[in-house]
Amino acid sequence: MTIHTPPPYAKARNPKRARYDEETINAILDAGLVGHVGFIADGRPMVIPMAYARSGATIYLHGSSKARIVAMHQQGDPLTMTVTLLDGIVAARSGFHHSMNYRAAIVHGHARIVSDLGEVEEALKLITEHLLPFRWNEVxxxxxxxxxxxxxxxxxxxxxxxxxxxxxPVDEEEDHHLPIWAGVVPIVTGLGTPIGDGKMPGDVPPPPSTHLARKKFA
Structure with a gap:
């Protein structure tokens, strides 16, 4: 199976707080669980949340074969996807300087419909195991x-x-003496204890994939 590999990541612009190194970008993509995918449908911009997985410089997305994003974006259509990880609410001494601590990745490229059955299965395995490591062999x-x-x-x-x-927070220096609390309220992401659906015969414990997924946020 051959998976097309495009040229290295290209710089689009250089805004404040921007990073362009693959290590930073890939770390964010690999840590996220949901990507917001932007595309054009019937002349209108659309954004939908989707599960995904990264393999090198390829992002795999899946949905119903009749879903709009699949049916309308077969070969060569532009897509963009963002993944945002929130780390904290930044509380300043003024409303103006309130902010968020975050890590966000934005990718741009063109769609390619995956038709090779081997690559389809590999992509679905990657997406499944991006959510729950090694889950594919449990089902x-x-x-x-x-x-x-x-x-x-x-x-x-x-x-x-x-x-x-x-x-x-980055407050104005003249505000530092004000008796107003300022700092960061951390945002903690974690997975809880697995809850069975109540339809399993006998006593079936949660599989290893659920424990491995929880380690992702430890």
Whole structure:
């Protein structure tokens, strides 16, 4: 199976707090669980949340084969996706200087419909295991009708950037003496204890994938 690899990430611009190195961008993409994908449909800009997975410089997205993003964006159509991780609310001594600590990645590229059955299965495995590591081997094999009913798009990354803000508020120096609390309220993301659906025969414990997924946020 051959997966197309586009040129290295390209710089789009250089705004404040921007990062362009692959290490930073890929770390954000790999830590996120939901990407917000932007595309054009019927002449209108659309953004939808989607599960995804990264393989090198390719982002895999999946949905119903009849879903608008799959049916309307087959080959060569532009797509963009953002992933944002929130780390804290930055409380300043003035409303103007309030902010957020965050890590955000923005990728741009063109869609490629995945038609090779081997790559389709690999993409769906990657997406599943991006949510729950090694989950693919814990579940039954995919039925043919499920595979046919699932559309997979590859977003080949052609340009990417990140924006990162970390640290305390940046207040005006003359405000530092004011008796107003300022600082950072951390935002903590974690996975809770798995809850079964109540339909399992006997006592089936949560599988290893759920424990591995929780470590992602430890």
């Amino acid at each position: 039954r094999p995919m039925h043919d009708k499920e595979r046919k009913g699932t559309g997979v798009l590859a977003l080949e990354i052609e340009a990417a950037s990140a924006k990162v803000r970390q640290g305390p």
